[in-house]
Structures are given as C-alpha cells and as structure tokens.
Amino acid sequence: MKAIYDQTHFRITHNGDVIDFTIDTLPVSPPLNQSFAILTAWNPNNIALSAEENTVRNEQLFETLLERGYLFDEALGYLDDHSEESYCIYGVTFEEAIDLGTMYDQYAIFYRSATHVGYYECATKAAITERTLSYGYLI
Numbered sequence: 001m002k003a004i005y006d007q008t009h010f011r012i013t014h015n016g017d018v019i020d021f022t023i024d025t026l027p028v029s030p031p032l033n034q035s036f037a038i039l040t041a042w043n044p045n046n047i048a049l050s051a052e053e054n055t056v057r058n059e060q061l062f063e064t065l066l067e068r069g070y071l072f073d074e075a076l077g078y079l080d081d082h083s084e085e086s087y088c089i090y091g092v093t094f095e096e097a098i099d100l101g102t103m104y105d106q107y108a109i110f111y112r113s114a115t116h117v118g119y120y121e122c123a124t125k126a127a128i129t130e131r132t133l134s135y136g137y138l139i
Contacts, residue, residue, distance in 0.1 A: 001128070116133060
C-alpha cells in the first residue's frame with residue numbers, strides 16, 4: 001500500500017497557477033512552503049461511492065472549511081485512472097487535519113509540517129509513508 005501513496009500525484013490550482021507534485025517532488029515555493037493538508041470527503045474509508053454521493057460529501061467539506069475560516073485551494077489527487085477531488089488547506093494543524101479527515105471518514109490524509117511530509121492514518125495518526133524536511137526541503 002505504501003507504494004500507492006508514494007506514487008499518488010496532487011494537482012493544485014493556486015491563483016491561476018497549476019502545481020503538480022508527489023510526496024517526493026513537493027515544491028518548496030509558496031503556497032506549499034508552509035504547513036498544509038490535502039483532504040477529500042470522497043470514498044469514505046476507501047469504500048467507493050457514486051460520483052453524486054462523493055460530490056455531495058465534498059460540498060459538505062467545502063462548507064466546513066468556509067465555516068472554520070480556513071484558506072484553501074481546490075486540489076485533485078490522482079494515480080493512473082483513479083482521481084478524487086480534494087482541498088489543499090493552508091495553515092491547518094496536524095490535529096485539525098486529522099479531525100477533519102476523521103469527520104469525513106477518511107482512511108488517511110496528506111500533511112506537510114515544518115519538519116515532515118507524509119500520509120497519515122486518521123484512526124491512529126501513524127505515518128503510512130513520511131519524508132523528513134530540512135529548512136523546508138526534502139532530505
């Protein structure tokens with residue numbers, strides 16, 4: 001399973017610019033040079049739902065992010081022919097990101113802190129795969 005996470009791409013649209021990356025090609029320029037999480041409400045606990053159900057769930061997540069005052073951009077997580085609409089949430093703490101993931105029944109979230117970037121299980125907060133950052137750069 002770790003290999004799937006390591007190969008997953010994210011595409012974020014920020015101020016009209018498209019940023020595409022994996023865990024190993026994470027840019028260090030704004031806005032990705034700060035703590036952020038990528039979350040979706042799609043396919044709770046890896047159970048495939050219809051496009052309509054996933055859209056409703058992601059709209060609920062969107063409303064939650066607005067209500068809580070987070071800054072965020074739309075994102076897309078994808079690997080091969082599978083993709084999930086997501087949000088890149090800036091300035092969110094790890095605990096807040098885990099709580100949001102848990103609220104929307106997600107198995108895992110992508111999170112970047114000042115020192116690490118990785119995928120973390122919502123139930124245990126354990127790293128599935130993780131990289132160390134030094135001065136914002138992967139080492």
